Amino acid sequence: MRKPQIDYAAVFRALPGMVALLTPELVYADANDDFVRLSGRTREQLVGRYIFDVFPENPNDPAAAGMRETETSMLRTVDTGERDTMALLRYDIEDPARPGHWQEHYWSPVNAPILGSDGKVALIAHRVEEVTDLIRAFGGPGGDNRARALEAELYNRARELQEVNERLRAAHAREREVALALQAAMLPPPGPTGTHRAAVRYQPAVGALNVCGDWYDLVDMPGGSLAVAVGDVVGNGLAAACVMGQLRSALSGATRLAGSPAQALDALDLYARSVEGAESTTVVTTFIDWDSHTITYSCAGHPPPALMHPDGTVIFLDQATDPPLGARPERAPRPQARMSFTEGSILVLYTDGLIERRDEDIDTxxxxxxxxxxxxxxxxxxxxxxxxxxxxxxPAGNTDDTALIVLRL
Known part of the structure; x- marks a missing residue:
């Protein structure tokens, strides 16, 4: 079956409900058919014009605040890059056919960011629910009082919702700060690695909730060899950061006692089965023997390390890949493989945030x-x-954390 060709401009104009697109300077870029019809303005009267030139505030109402609240919400969306839901709003609109005559409207607006390729807000999607008819339905004897009561109730409910959203955003921001502090404490800079220079990086995900459980570790082994590992806990937030700390410490200890990477991951797999939230964690560990110029490695569901030879040839260490921790119903010995390297090569270990994108194959x-x-x-x-x-x-940051180790061999 052929994939249908979609005219997104036509889809936008046919969207039910009032939707307009504005630039970060609050200039109309486009408006759908319902916005044009219900606002009483033509598309030509909207596009290219500043919003409050098109819809100024009613000068006859000293208590009018619709323009100020709308501007504040839109600019907050531009500054934060986050959706902003406004409280119920009364916004009088001047009748284009009768200058000086203002029509009472009740709107429930939402402002959502549309990001450009640079990650900054390129447009604001301004969606408006027109509830004027609902307010007017409370007309008739005593209708004015009932309409005011309904308006006040809707306004208060919308305000409560906005306050809850703000509290949630603040709580999420605090959780992110705590998780980042915890990760920073557990992911210190690498210790001395002799003449072999190492660099480590931890790049947090963007967004208030998207702190994840990525980690790295370098362990000096008995006999002078070096163990290098990275891992990735499923999930995000403070819970994932705590699980990450437990697994990193367990692997660090197992590495010092195990005779091989496979044995270290066997021990970590056993431990992970007793830690809530550790299932399906991915990890790869490498043992580097400087005397024999070999890398012995084992991988539990993790992207393969990259080994770059001095001539620029890159080989991925993918010959000892096994399922993530706790993925098998019954435990089985982990595989491992060995690769030789020449002096001056580069070994790179990383988590999937560095290479994986939702819209492309991992090989890309x-x-x-x-x-x-x-x-x-x-x-x-x-x-x-x-x-x-x-x-x-x-450029705008990733929705997944990235841990990275670069080691010159």
């Missing part, structure tokens, strides 16, 4: 990582880590 993200590594192959680890984040993450 891996190819993008390989291209970026090859392009910056002569760059030192610290600068290379920054270059990878710049090349691979969206």
């Amino acid at each position: 993200g891996l190819a993008r990582l390989a291209d970026s590594l090859a392009h910056h192959r002569h760059t030192a680890p610290e600068a290379l880590a920054d270059a990878l984040l710049t090349d691979l993450l969206p």
Whole structure:
């Protein structure tokens, strides 16, 4: 069956209810048919004009505040990049056929951001529910009092909803701050790695709720070898950050006692089955032997580490991949594989936020990582880590956390 061709401009104009698009300067960019019809203005009278030139406030009503409240809501949407729901609003509109005559309207507006490619607000979607007829339905004997009572009730309910939304936003922001502080405390800079320079990065997700459970770790092993690992807990928020801390500590301890990466992940899998929220966590760990110039690795459902040779050739360590932690009904030994490296190579471990995008195959993200590594192959680890984040993450930030380790071998 052929995919239908959609005319989105026609869809916008046919949307039920009043919807207009405005620039961040509050200038009309477009309006749908219902907005044109119910506002009593033609599209030509709207597009390209400042909103309050088209709809000035009623000068005959000293208590009028519709313009001020609408402007405040729209500018808040531009500043925060978040949807803003306004309380029930009385906004008188001048009759275009009778200058000086004002018609009473009751609107329930919502302002939503439309982001541009740079992540900034490019347009405001201004949707209005026209409830004037509902207010007027309370006419007749005593109707004025009932209409005022209904108006006051709707206004108070909308105000309560707006206050609840503001409290929720504040609570989410506090949770994000606590989770970020917890992650920062548990993800310190790497210790000395001898002559092998390492760079680590943790890039939080954008949005008040999207702090996740990504982590990294570098462990000095008995005999002088080095273990490097990254992991990703399913979920977000403070709970995921707490689970992350438990798993990171458990893997760090298991790594010091285990004889191989597979054994370390076996021990972590056993521990994760007793930790609520740890199921389906992904993790990859590598043991680096400087004497034999080999990397032994094991992967539990995680994107494969990238090994870049000095000539810019990139190989993904994907020969020891197994399901995430706790995914099997019964435990089974984890696989592991070994890869040789030459001095001066670069090892990169990362979480899926660096490469995965919802609208593309993971191989596309891996190819993008390989291209970026090859392009910056002569760059030192610290600068290379920054270059990878710049090349691979969206300019407006990602909806998933990103943990990254860059190690020169």
